[in-house]
Each structure stands twice: as structure tokens, then as C-alpha cells.
Amino acid sequence: MSDIPTGNAGEKKRFDRDSVRNTLVVAIGLSLVCSVLVASTAVLLKPRQERNEELFRQRIILEVASLMEPGADVSNLFSTIESRMIDLESGEYVDTVDPATFDAGAAAGDPELGVAIPANLDIANIKRRARYAPVFLVRDESGIAQIILPVYGSGLWATMYGYLALENDGVTIAGLRFYDHGETPGLGDQIDRPDWRQIWVGKKIKDPGGDVRIEVIRGVVQAGSISDDSRFQIDGMSGATLTGRGVTNLVRYWTGPHGFGPYLQQFPLSDDAS
Numbered sequence: 643m644s645d646i647p648t649g650n651a652g653e654k655k656r657f658d659r660d661s662v663r664n665t666l667v668v669a670i671g672l673s674l675v676c677s678v679l680v681a682s683t684a685v686l687l688k689p690r691q692e693r694n695e696e697l698f699r700q701r702i703i704l705e706v707a708s709l710m711e712p713g714a715d716v717s718n719l720f721s722t723i724e725s726r727m728i729d730l731e732s733g734e735y736v737d738t739v740d741p742a743t744f745d746a747g748a749a750a751g752d753p754e755l756g757v758a759i760p761a762n763l764d765i766a767n768i769k770r771r772a773r774y775a776p777v778f779l780v781r782d783e784s785g786i787a788q789i790i791l792p793v794y795g796s797g798l799w800a801t802m803y804g805y806l807a808l809e810n811d812g813v814t815i816a817g818l819r820f821y822d823h824g825e826t827p828g829l830g831d832q833i834d835r836p837d838w839r840q841i842w843v844g845k846k847i848k849d850p851g852g853d854v855r856i857e858v859i860r861g862v863v864q865a866g867s868i869s870d871d872s873r874f875q876i877d878g879m880s881g882a883t884l885t886g887r888g889v890t891n892l893v894r895y896w897t898g899p900h901g902f903g904p905y906l907q908q909f910p911l912s913d914d915a916s
């Protein structure tokens with residue numbers, strides 16, 4: 643009679659839920675299931691994520707060109723803008739690279755597709771850049787109305803990425819808008835303030851001699867000074883002088899001779915070339 647195990651003792655013998663082995667099996671099994679779930683979700687969502695990032699950049703391009711309308715379909719509106727690739731060194735258009743799939747960051751690091759920026763020219767502090775870059779052309783009935791350039795360079799904390807829109811003279815700023823940066827909220831992130839962005843509109847990148855003069859100054863621009871440098875000057879952002887300097891440097895680099903300078907030389911276009 644004493645050989646018959648009680649219910650409890652028997653169950654315990656068959657399956658000890660609290661044993662080290664079972665705990666490990668459950669923990670490892672659960673981790674495997676979770677990692678498969680997370681990994682497959684990330685893989686499945688990647689195309690959608692990339693598409694959303696692309697749409698976001700398209701929206702910023704439309705905004706910098708003052709073409710964005712409330713409720714508009716970003717993709718449709720963006721399709722009215724012509725995307726072209728240029729060879730930065732020659733300033734010529736190239737048709738061998740697709741602007742829709744071009745990855746400037748990856749190309750910059752590629753030995754064939756990227757170039758090192760000589761230290762004395764690297765005012766944007768980006769070390770390397772791609773040989774090619776996209777430009778976005780807004781056309782109206784009389785030809786090219788605006789040229790939109792991707793620009794980036796070091797801020798205080800991280801690289802700031804944005805778009806600079808120029809009028810068809812290649813010199814007058816139509817807008818500057820950042821879509822990615824790591825500047826401090828309330829300090830460096832004033833670069834996103836609509837009133838600060840508005841100050842850029844109408845300012846000149848270069849003087850008539852072709853020297854890049856644009857500058858975020860300290861303090862407020864004094865309009866109508868004797869030399870009238872105010873047309874190249876942007877009000878500083880209080881408590882964010884270093885971010886302002888970064889913006890000056892990146893705009894100067896990308897509109898200068900090692901950036902889009904050779905491309906911009908063709909502007910203003912003669913009537914038959916537009």
C-alpha cells in the first residue's frame with residue numbers, strides 16, 4: 643500500500659516546473675520566439691519605413707520651395723519637380739546614376755563613388771563626400787524657377803541634413819530647411835524656427851565677384867549698413883552660436899567650389915538654355 647505514490651508526489655516526479663532545466667528551456671525558447679518576431683517585424687516594416695523617410699524628405703523639398711499645400715499628396719506634388727544627378731567636380735548633369743535610389747552617405751564612403759575632402763576645404767567637417775549629388779529643379783512656364791540642393795555638415799552635436807533652395811540666378815536664397823539634426827531643443831534647434839528660416843529668404847550666397855559670403859552672424863543684422871553686407875547676413879540664434887557657425891560652414895561648403903559651385907556657375911541661364 644505504501645508503494646502507491648500520492649498524486650502530488652507523482653506529478654512532481656513527472657514535471658518539475660521549477661527545475662533549472664525547465665526554467666532555462668522556457669527562457670531560451672521565449673527569447674528565440676521574441677527575437678524571431680522582432681527581427682521579422684523589422685524586416686517586414688523596413689520598406690515601409692524607407693518609403694516614409696523618402697516621403698518626409700520629399701515633403702521638406704516641397705516646403706523649402708514653398709510648394710507644399712495643406713492636405714496635398716506629397717508624392718504627386720513631388721513628381722512635378724525634376725530630379726537630376728550631377729557630377730560635383732565638373733558641374734555637369736549625369737544620367738548614369740538614378741537620383742531616386744542614390745544614397746549619398748553610402749557613396750561618400752565608397753572608394754569609387756566618394757572622395758576625401760582636403761582638410762583645408764572641409765569647412766563643413768564631413769571628411770568625405772560622394773562624387774555625385776542630386777539636384778531638384780522646380781520649373782515654371784519660363785524655365786527653371788528654383789534649384790534645390792541637398793546640404794549637410796557638422797552641427798554642435800551631430801550632422802545636420804537639409805535642403806537649400808536657390809532662385810534661378812543661382813545666388814539668391816529661396817529657402818533653407820533641415821530635416822535631420824541633433825541640436826539641443828531650445829538652443830541649436832532654433833534652426834527649425836519658421837521665423838529664423840524666413841530670414842534666409844532673399845539673402846545672397848555670393849557677392850558679384852563670386853566669393854561665398856553668406857554668414858550667420860552673432861546678434862541681429864543691421865540692415866542698410868554702409869557696405870550693405872546685410873544681404874549676406876543672417877541673425878544669430880541666442881545661445882546657439884556654435885550651431886549657427888555650423889550652418890554657415892555647411893552652406894558655404896556646398897555652394898562653394900568643392901560643392902555645387904561648378905554646377906551653379908551656369909546660372910543665371912541664358913533664355914535658350916532654360
Ligand SMILES: Cc1cc2nc3c(=O)[nH]c(=O)nc-3n(C[C@H](O)[C@H](O)[C@H](O)COP(=O)(O)O)c2cc1C
Binds near residue numbers: 825826829830831886
Ligand atoms: C547642455 C547644453 C547644450 C547646448 N546645446 C547647444 C546647441 O545645440 N547649439 C549651440 O550652438 N550651443 C549649445 N550650447 C551652448 C554652447 O556650449 C555655447 O555656449 C553657445 O553656442 C554659445 O552661444 P552664445 O554665444 O549665443 O551664447 C549648449 C550648452 C549646453 C550646456
